[in-house]
Amino acid sequence: MSVLSLQSVSLAFPVDRDISQTRLVLDGITLHLASDEFIAVIGRSGSGKTSLLNLAAGFLKPTSGRVSVDGVDIAGPGADRAVVFQDDALYPWLNARDNVAFPLKLRGIAKGERRLRADDLLAKVGLDNAGAKNIWELSGGMRQRVGIARALASDPRFLLLDEPLGALDALTRARLQQFLLKVWSDSKTGALLITHSIEEAMLLATRVVVLAPNPGRIVADIPASFGRQLLSGKSLQEIKDSPEYRRLHDGLTGLIHADAQEDAA
């Protein structure tokens, strides 16, 4: 079992490129993600969700505090932490299979083996016959699935997901939520998901973390079991109709709303 940890992490950005003046964006963040967990981070726009993910990915260095994997400070981005963005960021000059195989190429894996593994990963994300397709021939949902297959190709211990379903229509998004849940459960990687959707956070995560802004800080860290209920075959409607679902939904909405009112006061 691996653990990705942020320990008393703060992050300040310079104000208007003036490095003598800084603004605190995240303050005192402590968060541990184990490789069997799915943490969803919600919070208002500007509360620091993406900054938190960028710290975990190693794209940003904390101003103070530590970011580590299994107790070892990270030095920057690494293959142990794969990132999927809202904008799929695929290579348009490569077909779907070669996009997925790209991390394998970087690791020096031979061509035949790369092809087999890429096809296997494409099958895992339900794109068995799409390997030879050009990126521009794929729908938005298919492109996101290729992006997730590519992230899995590096055999990461953690998947860092920055609003990966945010640009999709409601129906495709609902389908891909179920798919993401299955991928997480099968691949046994820890997942950190940034989302604007309370419902998405509740349906996928084993823990929902709420950030409040100015400066970004954790105001709630709540366990959830709806994803596991979905995986064990309970229907979405039954889950959404349950009192525990409605209670948590109301609670999370209240937390985000309370924080907005505090800001306006």
Ligand SMILES: Nc1ncnc2c1ncn2[C@@H]1O[C@H](COP(=O)(O)OP(=O)(O)OP(=O)(O)O)[C@@H](O)[C@H]1O
């Ligand atoms: N590179 C940067 N330089 C200066 N300020 C930044 C930088 N990146 C983010 N910020 C500021 O940090 C704060 C948090 O931004 P961040 O993108 O992490 O929030 P967020 O919760 O992900 O927002 P959203 O939900 O709108 O994507 C914002 O006020 C933003 O303007």
